[in-house]
Amino acid sequence: MTAFTVLRFSKLKSWGAVGGAGSHNARLRKTDNADPNALAKNRFLIGSPGDDLATVAQARLKGQKIRKNAVYAVEGVMSASPAYFRPDSPEQYGHYDPARLKAWTYVSLNWLQRKYGDRVISAVLHLDEATPHLQFIILPTDDRGRLNCRKLFGGNRQIMADLQTEYAGAVAHLGISRGRAGSKAQHQGVAQYYAATQNLNHTRPPEIPAQADIEVPEPPGAMARLKDKNLTDYARETAARAIEEQTAKLAPALNTLTDRNDFLTAEVMRLREEQERLKLDNALLSQENEKFKAEAKKLRDLPLAMVLTKMFGATEARDSRPHAKRFELPDNGIIIVKGNQWHEIRKDPPQWIQGKGAVNLVMHLSGYGQERYKQAVRDMSVFFNEQETTVSLAEYLAGTASREFTSITQGQYQKPPASDTHWPEVRKYLVEQMQFPADIIDQAHEDGLIYSDQRKNCVILRDQDNGAFIFNTTGKQFSRNLGQNDKPFVLLGSDKSIYITDTLMEALSLKAMHPESTILATQGLRHIKQVRPYLEGQAEIFLALSRDKLSEENARNLAHNFSLPKRLLPTLGQTWHEEWRLQREQKEREKNLSVESTLHNTGTIEKVDESLKPASGMWR
Numbered sequence: 170m171t172a173f174t175v176l177r178f179s180k181l182k183s184w185g186a187v188g189g190a191g192s193h194n195a196r197l198r199k200t201d202n203a204d205p206n207a208l209a210k211n212r213f214l215i216g217s218p219g220d221d222l223a224t225v226a227q228a229r230l231k232g233q234k235i236r237k238n239a240v241y242a243v244e245g246v247m248s249a250s251p252a253y254f255r256p257d258s259p260e261q262y263g264h265y266d267p268a269r270l271k272a273w274t275y276v277s278l279n280w281l282q283r284k285y286g287d288r289v290i291s292a293v294l295h296l297d298e299a300t301p302h303l304q305f306i307i308l309p310t311d312d313r314g315r316l317n318c319r320k321l322f323g324g325n326r327q328i329m330a331d332l333q334t335e336y337a338g339a340v341a342h343l344g345i346s347r348g349r350a351g352s353k354a355q356h357q358g359v360a361q362y363y364a365a366t367q368n369l370n371h372t373r374p375p376e377i378p379a380q381a382d383i384e385v386p387e388p389p390g391a392m393a394r395l396k397d398k399n400l401t402d403y404a405r406e407t408a409a410r411a412i413e414e415q416t417a418k419l420a421p422a423l424n425t426l427t428d429r430n431d432f433l434t435a436e437v438m439r440l441r442e443e444q445e446r447l448k449l450d451n452a453l454l455s456q457e458n459e460k461f462k463a464e465a466k467k468l469r470d471l472p473l474a475m476v477l478t479k480m481f482g483a484t485e486a487r488d489s490r491p492h493a494k495r496f497e498l499p500d501n502g503i504i505i506v507k508g509n510q511w512h513e514i515r516k517d518p519p520q521w522i523q524g525k526g527a528v529n530l531v532m533h534l535s536g537y538g539q540e541r542y543k544q545a546v547r548d549m550s551v552f553f554n555e556q557e558t559t560v561s562l563a564e565y566l567a568g569t570a571s572r573e574f575t576s577i578t579q580g581q582y583q584k585p586p587a588s589d590t591h592w593p594e595v596r597k598y599l600v601e602q603m604q605f606p607a608d609i610i611d612q613a614h615e616d617g618l619i620y621s622d623q624r625k626n627c628v629i630l631r632d633q634d635n636g637a638f639i640f641n642t643t644g645k646q647f648s649r650n651l652g653q654n655d656k657p658f659v660l661l662g663s664d665k666s667i668y669i670t671d672t673l674m675e676a677l678s679l680k681a682m683h684p685e686s687t688i689l690a691t692q693g694l695r696h697i698k699q700v701r702p703y704l705e706g707q708a709e710i711f712l713a714l715s716r717d718k719l720s721e722e723n724a725r726n727l728a729h730n731f732s733l734p735k736r737l738l739p740t741l742g743q744t745w746h747e748e749w750r751l752q753r754e755q756k757e758r759e760k761n762l763s764v765e766s767t768l769h770n771t772g773t774i775e776k777v778d779e780s781l782k783p784a785s786g787m788w789r
Contacts, residue, residue: 170250170259171252172228172256172344173249173347173348174333174340175249175250175333176246176333176336177245178446179244180240180243181243181244183237184226185223187222188223190242191223194291194304195213195218202298203501205298207263213240214274214293214303215432216290216292216293220290222290225290226241226242229510229622230316231309231314237315239318239523240309242306242309243306243307243309243318244306245304246302246304246305247281247309248301249300250300251299254273254301265296270341271295273340276343276448278302280335281303283704285321288308288321289306291305296345309322310323393510429522438691443504450534464546465528465546466545466548469526469528470551471527471528473504473511474506476527477506478551480548480552482498482499484496486503488717488719490690492648500576502514503718504530505719509526511524511525511530521722527549553674567711583651584630585637585651586623587621591623592620594621594625595620595621598627603746604680609677609681609684618630626647627640629673632654632657633656636652637656638651638692650734655694656694656699657690658689658692659699660676660688661687662678662683662687662688664687665707665708665709666686666710667707667711668687668688669689669700669710669714669727670713670714670745671692671714671719671720672692673692674746676689678749682749682752712727712728712736716743732739741755
């Protein structure tokens, strides 16, 4: 028995109709022709049972102004004749061959999604009625996302006929055919389809014949119009004898062809079954691949510090900095972490290896090539399952930043508001505890470059207010770079020399020692080449970075990019801040010795040399 396609469309012209269609599909409304004991078999292929389709559609339209006579949505039904789903017993209500159902569902849903894409906001496979069918809701929008049913479905019958033909072509390899094209049968919408299938006087709703079941009589042939009966009989007898003779002659060949045809038919059926099996296997592989991609994306976003400590036993080094955390591996390797970027420092041979993301870090430290990407994800899954990942991430965030700042991310820069009330406390911290020159701090505050926010954090602005560095002054371990990080921190001087350092603390100390020079700090700078505009027109350029390993790497990077020959190192300490403090102490000792010598020689106290005080510089 031949199986035919079923494809019906109906227009929904109000939000109530859209919501009602969604309620019907989710079986939130009573459906008389549905078996209540089989409701659990229904499956949502697109959307979920809790969706309010009217709300979903309105959200997608984003407040568009809709005409009064507009089509808000299009409801559709896809199915096939019972002869396809249950070929051995087409009259048996509610039964179906699981393999045939699976193949039809996959092919039909695939065609629907290729045809209408994300315009399909709901698709439900109903298995609680006489014959399986897929009921769907389409939001008829054009390429610009505007509601336009005519653009999508047109305004003539030919477009609907073409859809019937196209869908039939998609399922033809399953043995399902299109109804007779150009038939006199009237198209039924979804509502008429259900009205016809609902018969409350029967336990089992009757099947609705497909369009192809309606035969159109052929017009009478030429022989039938002949009035001469003898001539008609003679022609029939002659034709019968000719057919008999030809059949006798061709019988051996026909038998051979029949056998060959039977063989080919069986082979075609076998190949079709193999093709469907491969398609189903491919669908399962696609589902597994999507699941793997989702898991990999979740693991890729894990904080690098968490991966290093939990998977590789790394510990954070003492000289680690907030903007560039430094981790030591058990094999004496060094990993520098800046956000989701990582750098490994190797001494023998000297190398600077860098990458991005947690998965790439695991591949690198595990010695995996690109072909073992999936193995790296599996390794991470052992340490971070879904529940552990959530808990570990929460603990990590709680331990590394204050709760009120966990929502601040790169690229979402909002200048923290200033608080004059807390500035005296922040100033005291900078001058007394950090030992920065008071006049430099005061000048920077007067120019609006250093100030306190409402939580007693010190805020230092980047050049052109492109971002800021913020750190806590009340004992909490908190610091963060905010903003684009595309501009350095600049302390402008009056001469033609410029000192390049890496941190703000070093920049303030250098400014105290060289008040007439321009000081540039690259702290948190995303692209080191953005330093270039600040170096143009400078007579002398000095690389004034500290003596630690990270600063040495930064110095080599800067020298390589800009051919900078002059490298300055602190002589009294490891950092320039320590250099400034020790220089100041040395001057104090020299001053005290001078005073003692003066008292000893003259018995009088001379005025202390005012040149020992650091001069205030110009800031940008």
